[in-house]
Amino acid sequence: MVRPGQKTKNKKYRKTPSGESKVYFERDRHGKASCALCGNTLAGVPRQDEVKKLSKTERRPSTMFAGTLCNKCRSTVLEEAIKVKHNIKSMQDCKVKMRSYIEQALKLLE
Ligand SMILES: [Zn+2]
Numbered sequence: 701m702v703r704p705g706q707k708t709k710n711k712k713y714r715k716t717p718s719g720e721s722k723v724y725f726e727r728d729r730h731g732k733a734s735c736a737l738c739g740n741t742l743a744g745v746p747r748q749d750e751v752k753k754l755s756k757t758e759r760r761p762s763t764m765f766a767g768t769l770c771n772k773c774r775s776t777v778l779e780e781a782i783k784v785k786h787n788i789k790s791m792q793d794c795k796v797k798m799r800s801y802i803e804q805a806l807k808l809l810e
Pocket residue numbers: 735736737738739740769770771772773774
């Protein structure tokens with residue numbers, strides 16, 4: 701039976717190991733890109749299904765961490781990286797989630 705919520709999704713048939721075919725609904729994976737730290741939607745990043753149609757420069761902005769972090773998180777990560785670099789702050793005082801990005805920023809800042 702098709703429930704109203706399933707009508708718009710892609711209906712697909714797949715055979716189970718027992719030989720029986722079952723209906724399943726493909727999940728839409730082409731959502732908007734979101735920030736890895738705060739989850740905000742990213743500006744200037746097209747949806748995944750549109751990427752192939754676009755030229756290289758239209759695919760993502762060219763800033764550091766573009767397509768991964770939003771502008772707010774990028775600037776905080778860079779601020780923290782600079783503080784760590786000049787020994788104002790230690791890596792242990794930074795948020796655990798941010799640490800890997802701060803390490804990446806430190807490499808780029810060298
Ligand atoms: Zn963010």
